[in-house]
């Protein structure tokens with residue numbers, strides 16, 4: 001496909017700060033209880049936090065440092081990441097459930 005000079009929305013990974021096209025990053029959002037969930041469709045309302053689908057960024061997200069980053073990204077509203085979210089992220093890393101259209 002020929003690259004057109006159209007503006008692609010860019011977002012920064014909350015861990016490594018690298019800017020990448022939005023749809024190449026994982027989007028994290030908050031559910032109604034303030035838990036961090038994976039927004040696979042990029043449709044959840046409200047603030048989002050973006051993360052590289054990359055082993056090192058995901059590993060860092062699951063540390064205390066990553067926790068702080070999430071709180072910062074969601075202006076202190078994030079509670080914690082649900083185990084389901086972590087599973088989903090890890091599954092995407094393995095390419096198991098990747099749907100990318």
Ligand SMILES: [Zn+2]
Pocket residue numbers: 013014015016017018051052054057
């Ligand atoms: Zn990253």
